[in-house]
Amino acid sequence: MRLRSRALSTMCGAIAVLALTVGCEGVTVDTSGAGEPSRAAAGVDGADDTGKNGDKDPRAATSQPPADPKEPAGAREPEAVPSTPTTPDPATSAPGSATPSPTPTRPAIDTRGPAPLLVEGSEGRHVREVQARLQQLGLLQRNPSGYYGTLTSGSVREFQKQRALAQTGTTTPETWRSLRDRTTTPTAAQLNPQTSYPIADPDKRCTTGRVLCISKESRTLAWMIDGKVMAAMDVRFGSQYTPTREGTFKVDFKSRDHHSTLYDTPMPFAMFFSGGQAVHYSADFAAVGYNGASHGCVNVRDREKIAKVFDEVRAGDKVIVYS
Template sequence: MKRSSVIRRAVLAAAAVALVATGCTAQAAGPGGGGGTSKAPVTSAPAPSSTSPSSSAPAPAPSGSASGGSDAKPSSPAPTSSAKVLMKDGDENEQVRELQARLRQLDYFDRAPTGFYGSITAKGVSGFQKKRGLPATGSVDETTWQRLLGMTKKPTADELKPSTTNKLDTPDARCMKGRVLCISKESRTLAWMIDGQVVSSMDVRFGSENTPTREGTFAVGWKAKEWTSTIYHTPMPYAMFFSGGQAVHYSADFAARGYNGASHGCVNVRDKAKLSALFDQVKVGDKVVVHW
């Protein structure tokens, strides 16, 4: 009886170890990490030893040492600042436009305000912060904003939405070869480029949040000097279609209201003379790149 009991115990112990290993493997393989409580794939953890706690005996509570169990708090550096971020990369609103206008007064933003917080705005904010001994995060917190308000005046309507031509953005890498309509959402410009050289440029306007202009690499599918939208029934002179119903075209509304309005997804141009000359140069099949 004694020998039989010893054998039975050995068999049960081996089965228990096999079940634990199988359960861990299933968690790692399941969707989203399987069981959800493990912090790392099981394949990187040591295999259970014969001294591993059984399912019937609760494991001891983890200690505060670095070698604590999987429930131990992960060590992470304490945050350096609890300042609330007011504006950051990716934001698009009128406060960002005011930020850009104020930065421009101090020569930290060298183009017309667009209302979009991109890499150019972040670089300007970072430069302003460094000069004032503030953490150069590139994002605007309350301290940065108040310091900027104290050093600038309230922007005029012309400073917020100037009629001058926007400064070109650095061309996207996809624009450097061949014949390309290189369109930047950040600087709100269109550059007609041939083999990396800018032939002409102009201000542009894009779709609203509800009808956004698609980003990516396209080609001019067809052109129409005179065209009326079959959906919105509005004129689209000098239309160059590149993505379904989206096209580069002249907009009388853009010419009259500027950035107070938006398109239904097309790339609007307000300088009719420039676009007319561009229309004559662009061929069906030429590349179109729309980027931030």
């Protein structure tokens, strides 16, 4: 009897130690002699079900039933966690068990248009489309550039004001839907214009013959033949102290690698039309844009375009400068 009592006491002690070791965590006891308990709960390896460390899926905290002690360690597959949150059937749920919180899903992105959120500093084709649609409504005076700057955010803010939307200046999903519903799909020419500003309606003097048609209002030059625009580019003019003269002129002569002796500055692809005033490429215009001005000439900042037009223009072709 004493031996049986002593054996019973030893067995009870072992059971108590085992209970303290297991605790409340969902683990399985390794009976293979490896000496290392294996975790049975999903997600305990430090990664959630998306493969990203950090934020754990709340479903991973649910303990799994222990493995069959007769089953070799490592042979049991963990239960698969569904990638899409599901609501447990009340009829099959254990009484009193907590219902796991479903993982929130992101709203679907409308693949027919740009990304649902554009802010100042955004760039790319989505920005061009927003700009082109704003231009259709007369809310943006510049041509699409693909860059979301202060002019674009101001135009978006004005559109939001007209539609009683939150005036954030950012293209939110609601703003995009409203803008798309009130405009048409932009054409390739509208998305990728040749100039920063829309080309002005040509002066009637530009509609016949070969003409360099230059608008001070739109700050554009259009090379036209019989009323058809062959090329267009951004231009800038002289300051109030050295204004570019307006009127009807002709190309007097051309100088591919001209250098101004008066101002000691290069004037590549120069086409002179009024005394010392000429249409020519300006590296300064290319560098600083409209922050500067010429000494009266018509500056062009696109070297490739002006070089091509220079080769096509002939001495005697018309030059029309108008406001």
